Amino acid sequence: MELNGSQIVLETLKEQGVDTIFGYPGGTILNIFDELYKYGDTFKHILTSHEQGASHAADGYSRATGKVGVCFATSGPGSTNLVTGIATAYMDSIPMVAITCNVGTSLIGRDSFQEIDITGITMPITKHNFMVKSVEELAPTIRKAFKIAISGRKGPVLVDIPKDITAAKCEYTPEPAQVPDESKKAKKHCFEAAVELLSNAKKPLIYVGGGAISSNVGEDLITFAEKIDAPVVSSLMGLGAFPNNHELHVGLIGMHGRYEANRAAAQCDVLVVCGARFSDRVAGNRGKFAPKAEILHIDIDAAEMDKNLVSNYHLRGDLAEAIPALTKAVEQQSHSEWKEEINSWKRPFVQNQIGDYVNPQLVIEAADKYTDDDAIIVTDVGQHQLWAAQFYKYKKPRTLLTSGGLGTMGYSMGAAMGAAVGCPNQKVVMFVGDGGFHMNLSELATMASYQIPVVMVVMNNTVLGMVRQWQKIFYGNRFADTDPHRATDFVKVAEAFGVKGMRISSNDEIDSVMKAAIEMNEPVLIDCVISPDSNVLPMIPPGGAHTDIIEKM
Template identity: 40%
Template sequence: MNKTSGSKALLDELTAQQVEVVFGYPGGAVIPLYDEVYQEKYHNILVRHEQGAAHAAEGYAKASGKTGVVFTTSGPGATNALTGVADAKLDSVPMVVFTGQVGRALIGTDAFQEVDIVSMAKAVTKATFQVLTPSELVPTVRKAFQIAQDGRPGPVLVDLPKDITTADVYLPSRPAPVSETLPDDNQVQFQEVWETFKKAKKPLLLVGNGAAKEETSRLVREFVTQTQTPTVATLLGLGVLPSNDPNFLGMGGMHGSYAANQALSNCDFLLNLGSRFDDRLATKPSEFASQATIAHFDLDPHELGKIITTDYPVVTDAKVAMEWFVNASQSEPTDDHTAWLAQVQSWQSEHPFTYQKETGVMKPQAVIEAVSQATHGQAYVATDVGQHQMWVSQYYQFQQPSHLVTSGGLGTMGFGIPGAIGAKLAHPDQDVVLFLGDGGFQMTSEELDVIRENQLNVKVVMFNNHALGMVKQWQDLFFDQHRSRTVFADQPDFQKIVQGYGLDTYRLSPDNWQAELENALASSRAAFIEVEIPADENVFPMIPAGEANTNMLLG
């Protein structure tokens, strides 16, 4: 076995894992590691805050399907990254976070910049490790990547005491890969689900994050075309079926389409492919899809039956399941459900997404539509969290899976800028457009310097309504318009802030915004595009908290 330092052994193993970029920030406990980064000229993106590192790694992983990798120092460096780690856990993002730690002799002494990050991270990771002997280092790294990627993906944290990174490490041989096969009993379950599905008069397919892979999406499209099954997506399932597909009803749930929510409430068979029935979709579980036989396909057995009791809970990979169902649909026709197709099309026509157009007023929906048209629905679209995120889900015509790069489960304001950075690094030759609000902008605006330094052509569209719009909307609708600390009476000059980072800036004018937007999008440089929107523009439809999917406020 070859001998090397712990730091070099780590970088060599990352190379073996085909890691192309690391998002990190140096500090005392990781100086030896960063010295090796220097000597190896390893591709480390220097973020400006460790939360930015975690979100950028998320954006990279969401857009590429690869594992995102983070380096932080000990103590505050590690704790700063935890929000991004928690975000990755809820959105099933493969990520490995390497945190520095004080030397082994100092662990437990409350040394400078020491925290028990392993204990803190257990609730928001798939697994945590602290490397306490040099011989454990490489096997632990390999295990971390395997856990992050296997089954339902998620984040893994590896804590590295400083003296481990300087110790002599003997490199173990690489074990042969282990292939996983579909258990035979799934074939039986698939057959049972298919026998029920093909007899359904009102079938509905629900696609979530678990189906948002290129090959799975291709199979879903083939299955939907073959069976003419109406389809609803979750937020993270947008793009699995093209938004303009005649069988696509839009996003379901709290800010989903009228047709999607009516279909969820009236279908007689619901096939859930890779969605976890969270509270933004199943807003009132006791009344959710109450007329339907429900099949739930998910990689994570803990999600089956957790929120919604299902008739056919199946632990499976979405791609494997769709391969089986495509083959079945090609050999056995489904029952006629022409009347059901006519009904869902009627719902779509009855209450489409709509907004009030006003002369001299820039509406966020119109801007998103314009960006969608300019990019042909093919851009990687990052968002922060709030009203703009929901408008994007409604008005951007996604054509591909995993092209919406957003914080779904945790709803983390501040995700947008670093998330877009990660997406652009994953796809440097593709259009990347970020939508965010004036609230979230100020949470991670320091990461604009990463865009400048790395010359990343990211288009940043900021909707400025001088408020925390989504919270204000709830206050107006359900708390007697008590706008408690949600309106920004005074704001900084965002144009000057962004100009300080060396980016081109645009402030769209109501009488010529289309041409100005077109010019900004056509530029070969990063651009910050500020759009003043009406303060009281709200997101509709909306299902009040705890109400059934049919109880929608339409605006």
């Protein structure tokens, strides 16, 4: 049948199973929005306050559901406003398709109104991007965009469509949804070497990263850990991949990770890396990370092998295939002494009580107490992010959404909306600092308009806590622009947007307020008055090793 470009965009999205789009209209994307209007209920379009919110929402939707998130934006500033969200998704390997429109082909290259070279701008932050030059290319390009987003190591793809192409007509034939390209299989000798290594390990340790979540390896990871009897540490991105209440769970590793997790990495003789990249926040000092270990690196992305840390054994491939295969090939192992050794190093995370301020640890533990294992925790970036990583007990994959790679302040509002829209049967609790909340609080309007039931917990210390913490340690307490002490009344802000606002001013209010907020099925903001002097501890200074750990400040 003959369709116009806008109809083709929507039809190809329908082919891919897309039913939710986050976006913002504008001049060049008008044709597509006009069709969206005519398509009625086929798509749920969430109009955000700002395109950045739409891109974070598509990202949050994707992280929570495992599906491809989709966002729409117009040319020029509409497209550039997506950039931070696309970069955030790229750094965390989140599959997403951003569709932008550009000025008509006859206006391109003339600095026309709202013209921008968005493919040029997003080249380094997308897996790939396209500018569609003819309506005939449109459907194949969008299909290809989905294919790229979900194949191999996942990530964002952008498709830029000049306005005239959204109106031009051509024949359209529906096709089935794209499936990921088959991932490369690990070589036989590499696999055999890995089995041999795991069979002879005395002090094995598993280090999981975001790949353990995006691969959907699921419970096979637990079976694997049990079979090789190896304790499991996790990067921030990997939290949830391995249940917190499992006997083999050691927990967060890295800069603000558990002492015993970092010490275990330093002492292990075999380190099995599952979909992680030895980021500088995990291996601060690459030369001193896992110095005694033979490293088996399992990753779908061959370019991760030896990128940050040279490893002795490589298994390239999908964890969802490699892990069950290894489990099958290895005999049951037992390492009770090693497990006891790690247990003996245990030093629980503790957040010191400061004056009469609300203790963030208790707030997060209360959120844990009143939510079930399926609840989705979304964080912004900063101290509260690490507290949410330390004190909430994640038991399932896709229950912690956080900007781990790019560290995007302002991420949480959009991401929480996306998660809540994508998973209406799961409770979404969002933690944000007052700094990050100020960045994108305009999305309160979206929360209110669509009555998106997110519990937004503002950890309000009136300062830029994490940066301030670094100033305490490395800059002689010179608090350059981290002490704004803004007078914003977040409860009033929430109410002004039509969102219920609550406040926790002391520890004894935590339980009742948190419980009430979680039980409500509407957007609600909680302003938590915490101390400007709280720190995230322990901390391994940047470039440091586990022996440099700071436990008191």
